[in-house]
Amino acid sequence: MRLVLPGTQASRGMALGRARLVQPSRYMVDSRPLADDEVAAELEALHRALDAARRELRELRSKLHGALAREANEFIDAHSLLLDDGELLRGLDELVKVGRYRAGVALKKQGDKVAAAFEAMDDPYLRGRKEDIEQVIARVISALQRQTSAEERKLAARVGELLVADTIAPADMAQLAGNGLLGVVASGGSAYSHSAILARSLGLPMLVGARDALSLIHDDDLILLDSEHAQAIIHPTAQDLSRYRGWQREAAAEGRRLATLANAPTRTRDGLAIRLLANAETASDVASARARGADGVGLYRTEFLFLRHKRLPTEEEQFTAYRELVLGMGGLPVTIRTLDLGADKADAAGLVLRGEDNPALGVRGVRLSLRYPAVFTTQIRAILRAACYGPVRVLVPMVTQPDELIAVRALFALARQELKRENVDLPETLPLGAMVEVPAAAINVRALLKHADFLAIGTNDLAQYVLAADRGNDALDNIYTPLQPALLRVIAYVISAGRRAKKPVSLCGEIGGDVHFTALLIALGLGEFSMHPAQLLQVRDRLATLDAAALRAHSLQLLHADTHEEVSALLTQWAE
Numbered sequence: 001m002r003l004v005l006p007g008t009q010a011s012r013g014m015a016l017g018r019a020r021l022v023q024p025s026r027y028m029v030d031s032r033p034l035a036d037d038e039v040a041a042e043l044e045a046l047h048r049a050l051d052a053a054r055r056e057l058r059e060l061r062s063k064l065h066g067a068l069a070r071e072a073n074e075f076i077d078a079h080s081l082l083l084d085d086g087e088l089l090r091g092l093d094e095l096v097k098v099g100r101y102r103a104g105v106a107l108k109k110q111g112d113k114v115a116a117a118f119e120a121m122d123d124p125y126l127r128g129r130k131e132d133i134e135q136v137i138a139r140v141i142s143a144l145q146r147q148t149s150a151e152e153r154k155l156a157a158r159v160g161e162l163l164v165a166d167t168i169a170p171a172d173m174a175q176l177a178g179n180g181l182l183g184v185v186a187s188g189g190s191a192y193s194h195s196a197i198l199a200r201s202l203g204l205p206m207l208v209g210a211r212d213a214l215s216l217i218h219d220d221d222l223i224l225l226d227s228e229h230a231q232a233i234i235h236p237t238a239q240d241l242s243r244y245r246g247w248q249r250e251a252a253a254e255g256r257r258l259a260t261l262a263n264a265p266t267r268t269r270d271g272l273a274i275r276l277l278a279n280a281e282t283a284s285d286v287a288s289a290r291a292r293g294a295d296g297v298g299l300y301r302t303e304f305l306f307l308r309h310k311r312l313p314t315e316e317e318q319f320t321a322y323r324e325l326v327l328g329m330g331g332l333p334v335t336i337r338t339l340d341l342g343a344d345k346a347d348a349a350g351l352v353l354r355g356e357d358n359p360a361l362g363v364r365g366v367r368l369s370l371r372y373p374a375v376f377t378t379q380i381r382a383i384l385r386a387a388c389y390g391p392v393r394v395l396v397p398m399v400t401q402p403d404e405l406i407a408v409r410a411l412f413a414l415a416r417q418e419l420k421r422e423n424v425d426l427p428e429t430l431p432l433g434a435m436v437e438v439p440a441a442a443i444n445v446r447a448l449l450k451h452a453d454f455l456a457i458g459t460n461d462l463a464q465y466v467l468a469a470d471r472g473n474d475a476l477d478n479i480y481t482p483l484q485p486a487l488l489r490v491i492a493y494v495i496s497a498g499r500r501a502k503k504p505v506s507l508c509g510e511i512g513g514d515v516h517f518t519a520l521l522i523a524l525g526l527g528e529f530s531m532h533p534a535q536l537l538q539v540r541d542r543l544a545t546l547d548a549a550a551l552r553a554h555s556l557q558l559l560h561a562d563t564h565e566e567v568s569a570l571l572t573q574w575a576e
C-alpha cells in the first residue's frame, strides 16, 4: 500500500530504488540481556574490538615521528597499558558472561566504574587518569561499532539502492556513493550536518528527519525518494512514477538552461558585481567549479583528505593534493582551510581527544591543530609548497581569539625558514584569514581583523553556537534556522566590520548556496558567496533577478525583526 513519509530536504532531487535498511548498531542500542547461546559470540566481538583498539594504537605509534611522536607516545603508552589491564579485562568478561550484558553496554559500565574509582583518588595524577580510561573505552566502543558497520556496509553497498538509516557518517556516505548508492532516507539527522553537505556535493538526494523510516520501510521495498517535496513514498503508484519521469525531464531542461549561464558574469539586476566562489574538495568539484565559471575556491576542507586516508596524510600526499587543486583552478585564487577535525567531523587519524563531554565545545579546529604543532607543521609545509603553483589563501577554522591567528602565523613563519634552509621555492605572500563561526570571534571581529587578511563566515557553525542548537539535531529545526534575527545581526556586523577594515569577507556556510537566502545575504551587504559548485549557476541566476540597492535599503527592517517568522514574512514580501 502506498505510504507517504514526510521529512526534511537535506539534498535536492528524486530517486527511485529498492530500500536497504541499516539498523543502528545492535551493540550500542540493545540493552536486552544476552541469551545463553549469544554469550560466546558477544565475548568474541568484544575481544575483536579490544584487539582492533590495540592494533590502532600500535599503528598510530609507528606512523608518528620526531616531535609529534614525543607528544603522542605518552598517551599511546598509557592507553595501551589500560587495554591490557587484567582487572579491566576480567571485569568486562564478567559483565558479559555473568551479567549477560552486551559488549557495548559492558564497556560503558566497566568504563564508568573504573573512571569513578580514579576520580575518587587523592593523588591528582591518578585522578587525571580518568580521562585516559574514558578515551580508551571510547576507542574500543568505536571499534565495536565498526564491526557492525563493516557488515552493514557489505549489505548496503549494492548498486541501485536507497539507504534507509537513522543517520549516516560522512565517510560511509562517500564509500556508498562510490558503490552506486542512489539516495538516503534518514530517520534522524539534519540538513546542516556534514553528511548532508556531502550528499549535496555528491548530487545524492537525501531526506532527513523521516521519523518512522526504520519501522515503516522494509528491505527491498520500492521507494520513490522525493526530496523536492520533502517526502519518501513507499510503494509508489503509476501516477507517482509518471511524476518522477516528469521531474527527470524538467531537471534535464533546467540543467540545459542553467548551463548557458556558465560563462556569464555574476551581477545583480542593478549591475552590482558579486564574487562567486566554490566549496571544492575533490577533483570533480574543481572541474565543475571551473566549468560553471567560479571566481575561485572559497573553501577547501582539508579534513576530507585526512578522512580518506584514514590516517595522517604525509607532507608529500598533502602537497600533491593541494597542488592539484591549485593547478586545477588555473590561476584563480584558492582558499585552503587548515585541518578542522573534531565535533561531528569524525577523526580517522586518531588525533581527536576521546571522551570529551562536549566535543562541539571542545578541542576542535585550530584548537586541535595548535595542540599538535608537528602535525600542523606538516600541513603548513605542504600548503606553502603548493602555493608556489598559483594564488593560495589560508583559512583557519574555529578561531575564537586573536592569539590563535598569531600562533598560526608564527608556525607559518617557522616553516618558511625551515623550507628556505632546504632551498625549497616559497610563495612571496600567503594571505591568512579566519573563519568566523564562533560568536566571540564575530563579536570581537575588529580585534581579529587586526591579524586576519580576510574573513569567511561559517554560518553552519555560527548558527549552531549563536543559537546553542546542535547543527545535527533535527529536534531543534524550529530554532536552528538561518532566519534567526540574532544570527542576521551578527552576520551583518561582521560584513560591515570587514568593509570598514577594507578586508574581503565571504560566506561559505550552506546558506551561501541556497537560493532561498540569496536576497537576504545581498540585503545584509555580502559581496562574496562560496558554495558547492552544483549550486553556482542557480545562485548566479537568482542574483540576476535581484535589485541589490533596493534590498540593502531595506536591510534595517531585517535587522529590526523580532522573530525568524517576521524575517521569513519579509523575504516573502520582497519576493513578490
Ligand code: PEP
Pocket: 299, 301, 340, 437, 457, 458, 459, 460, 461, 462, 508, 509, 510
Ligand atoms: C561552517 O561552519 O559554516 C563551515 C563552512 O564549515 P564546516 O561546515 O566545514 O564546519
Ligand code: MG
Pocket: 397, 437, 458, 460, 461
Ligand atoms: Mg564550520
